[in-house]
Amino acid sequence: MNWDDTRIFLAVQRERSLRAAARVLGIDQATVGRRLALLEKTLGATLFLRSSQGYSLTAAGELALQAALEMENAAQALVSRTQGSDQRLAGEVRLATTDSLALALLLPALKVLNGQHPDIKVNLNISPQLLNMAKREADIAVRTIKPDNPDLLTRRLASWPVGLYASKEYLASRGEPARGSAFAGHDLVVFEPHLHRQEPLTLGGESIAAGRIVSSHHSSLTLRSAISVGFGLGEVPIAIAERDGLIRVWPERQRARPYEVWLVTHQDLRHTARIDAVIHHIVSAFAAWE
Structure with missing residues (x-):
C-alpha cells in the first residue's frame, strides 16, 4: 500500500x-x-x-x-x-483566518510583507470553520479560539473588551434601550453560535428576553455590517467598532468575556524563515492596534 x-x-x-x-x-x-x-x-x-x-x-x-x-x-x-529547516524567504505560506480579521488587520500586514519579501506567496483561507492545524491544513492560523493541542504553538495577539453598539441612524429612530428593560421594543443583531449556548443570551450584560432578534450571523464581518446599516443593536469588540464609526451604547458596560485573538502554528515550522516573516508582520499589525 x-x-x-x-x-x-x-x-x-x-x-x-x-x-x-x-x-x-x-x-x-x-x-x-x-x-x-x-x-x-x-x-x-x-x-x-x-x-x-x-x-x-x-x-x-x-x-x-x-x-x-x-x-x-x-x-x-x-x-x-x-x-521546518527551510531558511529561504520564499515559497508558499497557508494562512487561515476570519473575514473580519483579514480585512481589518491581515491584508494591510500582508501588503507590507509583500513589499519586503515578494517571493513569499501567502495563500489566504477565509472561513469561519477551524482548519486542522495538526494535519497541516494551514501553516498559520489567526483565530478567536485557543487550541489545546500540545503540538501547536500559540500566542495571544489581542484581548479586546466588547461593548454594545448601534448605528447613528438606528439610535436616531429608535432611541437608546432602557437599562433593565431586556431590550423591550428594540431589534438585535447576534452572533449565531451564541444562540446555541446553554446559558441565556445577553448583550452588554443585559438579558435579551424582551428584544427581537432580527439578524444572526456566523461571520463577525457581516454582523458588524448589519449593525452599521441599522438592523439593530449588537456586540462588537471596542477596538474594531471605533474604526467602523459605530456608536457605543451603555459605555460603562462591557461583555464579561473579552474578544481574544490567537496566532497558531505547528511547532515543527518554528524555524522556517518564511513562516517567521509572516508571523512577524502579523504580530506587528496587532501591536499597532494596541
Missing part, C-alpha cells in the same frame, strides 16, 4: 463518495475509482461497501484505516520537519 493509494483510500473514507473524493484530491472521478479497485485487488480484500448512502468501510477496511492513518501521520511529519 503506497502513499498515493493511501491518500485515495482516506479521501473516499472521509468523503463517502468517489466524486467528493476526486474533488478533494484534485483528480477525476474515474481515476479514483480505478485506483481504489486496483488497491482492493492488490490487497485481496473489499475495503468498502457501496450503497445509495455512500461508501462505508468493511471489516477489512477498518483494519486498513488504522495503517493508513499511521502512514498519513508519518507523511505529515516528514513534510513538517523538512519544511
Whole structure:
C-alpha cells in the first residue's frame, strides 16, 4: 500500500463518495475509482461497501484505516520537519483566518510583507470553520479560539473588551434601550453560535428576553455590517467598532468575556524563515492596534 493509494483510500473514507473524493484530491472521478479497485485487488480484500448512502468501510477496511492513518501521520511529519529547516524567504505560506480579521488587520500586514519579501506567496483561507492545524491544513492560523493541542504553538495577539453598539441612524429612530428593560421594543443583531449556548443570551450584560432578534450571523464581518446599516443593536469588540464609526451604547458596560485573538502554528515550522516573516508582520499589525 503506497502513499498515493493511501491518500485515495482516506479521501473516499472521509468523503463517502468517489466524486467528493476526486474533488478533494484534485483528480477525476474515474481515476479514483480505478485506483481504489486496483488497491482492493492488490490487497485481496473489499475495503468498502457501496450503497445509495455512500461508501462505508468493511471489516477489512477498518483494519486498513488504522495503517493508513499511521502512514498519513508519518507523511505529515516528514513534510513538517523538512519544511521546518527551510531558511529561504520564499515559497508558499497557508494562512487561515476570519473575514473580519483579514480585512481589518491581515491584508494591510500582508501588503507590507509583500513589499519586503515578494517571493513569499501567502495563500489566504477565509472561513469561519477551524482548519486542522495538526494535519497541516494551514501553516498559520489567526483565530478567536485557543487550541489545546500540545503540538501547536500559540500566542495571544489581542484581548479586546466588547461593548454594545448601534448605528447613528438606528439610535436616531429608535432611541437608546432602557437599562433593565431586556431590550423591550428594540431589534438585535447576534452572533449565531451564541444562540446555541446553554446559558441565556445577553448583550452588554443585559438579558435579551424582551428584544427581537432580527439578524444572526456566523461571520463577525457581516454582523458588524448589519449593525452599521441599522438592523439593530449588537456586540462588537471596542477596538474594531471605533474604526467602523459605530456608536457605543451603555459605555460603562462591557461583555464579561473579552474578544481574544490567537496566532497558531505547528511547532515543527518554528524555524522556517518564511513562516517567521509572516508571523512577524502579523504580530506587528496587532501591536499597532494596541
